[in-house]
Amino acid sequence: MTPIRHNRSDSDAVLDAVRDCVLAVGVRRTTLTDVARRAGVSRMTLYRRWPDVRSLVGDLMTREWVAVATGAMPERRPGADARALIVDGLVAGVEAFRAHPLFRKIVDVDPELLLPYVLDRRGASQEALLALLADAVREGHADGSVHAGHVERQARALLLIVQSFTLSLRTMTDEDDTDLSSEAFLVELRGILERTLTP
Template sequence: MTPIRHNSSGSDAVLDAVRDCVLAVGVRRTTLTDVARRAGVSRMTLYRRWPDVRTLVGDLMTREWVAVATRAIPEHRPGAHARGLLVDGLVAGVDSFRAHPLFRKIVDVDPELLLPYVLDRRGASQTALLELLADGLKEGHADGSVRAGHPERQARSLLLIVQSFTLSLRTMTDEDDPELDSAAFLTELRSILERTLTP
């Protein structure tokens, strides 16, 4: 994924337009012409800023995924330690990602779009998520609620865990069995994270 380079309201309108196109027809069938029409801009304006649909979708995914992660971070509560907030945020984040309409559409229609970020390289949204995780871990180190360790390595390990739950959970669930439904696995994720982070 490419970093978001254009944070103006015009860029937001374009990203909103590409989101609408992807939700309607998927990434492969989305064209820059369709996006330009929905955004009310010329194709040349788009081509100057985004060379192709994949680059545009990369910026959209970065915007959407970082927003999901940021919303999942709980507000500090009196007496709450950083580990609890981090675990709450990660579990809520997995649940929110899995429910996000854009994520669901990509997984259902264009899953190959996610493969490079699972198998080959880190994307801009993953880098942003790692920064959020490292900050939370450092707070946990400072208040003693997270076991000592290299915060960047710990952040990468946590991201590997939650990515797996986000991307693959539906392959393991049986929604007809309360012991194997999504909620049961999110409880299991909480336990894994607590045990991983507790000093």
């Protein structure tokens, strides 16, 4: 039984355990018993907070996706306006999501887990990403690099664009053709974002 790391919260230890389980066997084959064993906690400890594996995986996705998005945002640099930072961050974010082991595992083995967040409702991670984008858009309005508009609507439009590239890019690429490679489409994404945001 893997002990909980004492320098991390109990929640992080549990989420680390569910991540390891999902990477090993996928969401459908992960059980709360497996997670409890890996985290070094009792099943009742898990049941007090998470009624099932899907709720656990939902919290895991929120943690992982927000970390990917914030990690992709570039540091402020001299001469870079808000639009440049938004575009760089979103393109880097699409690349980071597509390379993330958990994202790849879910897309390959349990893609139906993502459908509610694409077709029916926003999840906690999407709400967090929208808040980050709205802040960045406001900065763009303030420095004049992003065209004036409704902040929340602009943030949602940006998320719609990058979600489509993140989730569906591999259906449109042909890695044997450099003109249709994922790298070529990321160049297109950069152009779309620039045109969407430029005053």
